[in-house]
Amino acid sequence: MCGIIGYVGKQPAASFIVEGLKRLEYRGYDSTGVAVVAEGRISVVKKIGRVAQLEQELAKRPLAGTFGMGHTRWATHGGVTDANAHPHVSSDGKIVLIHNGVIENYASMKTFLLGKGYTFQSETDTEVLGNLIAYHYAKAAESGEENRCLASVRKALRHTEGTYGIVVMCVDFPGEMVAARKGSPLIIGLGDGENIVASDVSAIVARTQSVVYLKDGEIVHLSAQEFRITTLGQSAVAPLVDRVTWSVAAAEMGAYAHFMEKEIFEQPTALENAMRGRFSEDGSTANFGGLNVSAGEFRSMESFAFCACGTALHACRVAEHMIERFARLPVECDYASEFRYRNSPLFRNTLYFVMSQSGETIDTLAALREAKRKGYKVLAVTNGVGSSIAREADGGIYQHVGPEIGVASTKAFTSQLLIGSMLALYLARMRDMSFSDGVTFVKALKGAPDLVRQALGQAPLIKAIARRYAHVRDMLFLGRLSLFPIALEGALKLKEISYVHAEGYPAAEMKHGPIALITEECPSVFFAPSGEILNKIISSMQEIKARKGPIIAIVTASVELPAGLADEIIVIPECHEAVLPIVASIPVQLLSYYIAVERGCDVDKPRNLAKSVTVE
Numbered sequence: 001m002c003g004i005i006g007y008v009g010k011q012p013a014a015s016f017i018v019e020g021l022k023r024l025e026y027r028g029y030d031s032t033g034v035a036v037v038a039e040g041r042i043s044v045v046k047k048i049g050r051v052a053q054l055e056q057e058l059a060k061r062p063l064a065g066t067f068g069m070g071h072t073r074w075a076t077h078g079g080v081t082d083a084n085a086h087p088h089v090s091s092d093g094k095i096v097l098i099h100n101g102v103i104e105n106y107a108s109m110k111t112f113l114l115g116k117g118y119t120f121q122s123e124t125d126t127e128v129l130g131n132l133i134a135y136h137y138a139k140a141a142e143s144g145e146e147n148r149c150l151a152s153v154r155k156a157l158r159h160t161e162g163t164y165g166i167v168v169m170c171v172d173f174p175g176e177m178v179a180a181r182k183g184s185p186l187i188i189g190l191g192d193g194e195n196i197v198a199s200d201v202s203a204i205v206a207r208t209q210s211v212v213y214l215k216d217g218e219i220v221h222l223s224a225q226e227f228r229i230t231t232l233g234q235s236a237v238a239p240l241v242d243r244v245t246w247s248v249a250a251a252e253m254g255a256y257a258h259f260m261e262k263e264i265f266e267q268p269t270a271l272e273n274a275m276r277g278r279f280s281e282d283g284s285t286a287n288f289g290g291l292n293v294s295a296g297e298f299r300s301m302e303s304f305a306f307c308a309c310g311t312a313l314h315a316c317r318v319a320e321h322m323i324e325r326f327a328r329l330p331v332e333c334d335y336a337s338e339f340r341y342r343n344s345p346l347f348r349n350t351l352y353f354v355m356s357q358s359g360e361t362i363d364t365l366a367a368l369r370e371a372k373r374k375g376y377k378v379l380a381v382t383n384g385v386g387s388s389i390a391r392e393a394d395g396g397i398y399q400h401v402g403p404e405i406g407v408a409s410t411k412a413f414t415s416q417l418l419i420g421s422m423l424a425l426y427l428a429r430m431r432d433m434s435f436s437d438g439v440t441f442v443k444a445l446k447g448a449p450d451l452v453r454q455a456l457g458q459a460p461l462i463k464a465i466a467r468r469y470a471h472v473r474d475m476l477f478l479g480r481l482s483l484f485p486i487a488l489e490g491a492l493k494l495k496e497i498s499y500v501h502a503e504g505y506p507a508a509e510m511k512h513g514p515i516a517l518i519t520e521e522c523p524s525v526f527f528a529p530s531g532e533i534l535n536k537i538i539s540s541m542q543e544i545k546a547r548k549g550p551i552i553a554i555v556t557a558s559v560e561l562p563a564g565l566a567d568e569i570i571v572i573p574e575c576h577e578a579v580l581p582i583v584a585s586i587p588v589q590l591l592s593y594y595i596a597v598e599r600g601c602d603v604d605k606p607r608n609l610a611k612s613v614t615v616e
């Protein structure tokens, strides 16, 4: 939700900021803007549309200067208009700021500021905060206070409720930048004679790999040469400098048409990275560093609970299936957004897991905090190194799949499925699973990247199928057991990038309602792997066929469907149960991708969405 970047240094600010915004655009993309502070003036260029349009505008109206900031917006308060785009300048012309988050008490602040003579050009909560900073700045200036840019931000934030990641500059102090966070991510990039603040590392890796992750409640005051972090309460904070382990190439599209396509085809490598070094020497179980929960504590747990949002929740639902199936332990799965308010009764010996690709999803973060408040240990499965969720969890498992830029999650999802299966193995081996079954399980997991490669080999066939069905308005995704969450995921993928209405259902449940949707124009994607309930799945297919519904069947290699039952057949390799959901995800990712391309949709930046949802 909104990407922000601020720069103080010796290089031209605007061109660097625009490059950074291109990398942050996945966070929000309805409008963009840049401001530069130079020669006693704040100059702003902002408009609705994408960064590419901003770039064209900047070519007509260049901004010279080496101190500046930029923003790419996902609208919360106020519609998508040029005026509501960031940066916002205070009505006295002193302060310019960009913001990611939601200021909840903006209305009372605005009433106060109107009474003091401040005026507003936009409908945003951000402009209100900017004017509140300007108000405190004016008072600090009157009293000759030192460090007044920093002091005024601090004072304004003490009266601010809600979430924010902000970057602030003051016309009187070019070369100084103040940034602060509460609930919205911010990192500091430490360069050579330059410092950068951004929503995430993708915006800065082209310049530096040295980063400091700012924590909630911290403010940083930067110049080109130095930076100083304090808390809102003015205590000094000793910074911890980290190194980003991936290079700028990982965040580039290369020869692919879209990031989503690249990330789908990267999955074999992503899975290898997610499992590397995570099996025991005897090859019979999984090992995780960083859990901060001893094997004994794991052993004593009576149940597990998972919270997440969207695609990550689907991965949790598969983990639920795997842990219950192999470790025979009860698991609860919940929408993070519901869990935080449901106040559900919990078992005493329950270990909590949250899953989040970004590690910044506000609902998941809030669920983590709620579980911790109740006294539970919470572990995180996340791809976001140094993210809020990674930092606040008691321990966890990094996915290690590199940056995922496409809004539709693909490689992060399959790595979460892998980690869920590895957790099931770890727990099962503490209980009834034998050494030899453990070895078989590990071998199966190690074979997953190759099986995924084989499934990716179906891409040309799936592309052709996508062409035949790209015009439809509705589609059902039907699967059973561990593939029911994959049906949910298939439907989510299709909806979010192609705007085709899709629903995921347990295959047999379909006859309790969704079957009413079936016509010649509503295809059903069926997962039909070999196994005990294949015949039941075939019966559900027959029920659809009897109503003239087209069927796209995803079958494992040994399955032979009755002649003429399926209109399209996609074959994936036979595999161990622990790996099946990973391999079965590939055809639905590809199908959604090719349908979206066929429909001319903006695959990597679907309408109304953002990659990381940092507002409630």
Ligand code: AGP
Pocket: 309, 310, 311, 312, 355, 356, 357, 358, 359, 360, 361, 364, 407, 408, 409, 410, 496, 610, 611, 612, 613
């Ligand atoms: C995935 O395709 C979606 N864009 C979305 O559902 C996403 O999975 C969800 O917002 C959770 O994100 P997170 O994993 O970063 O927490």
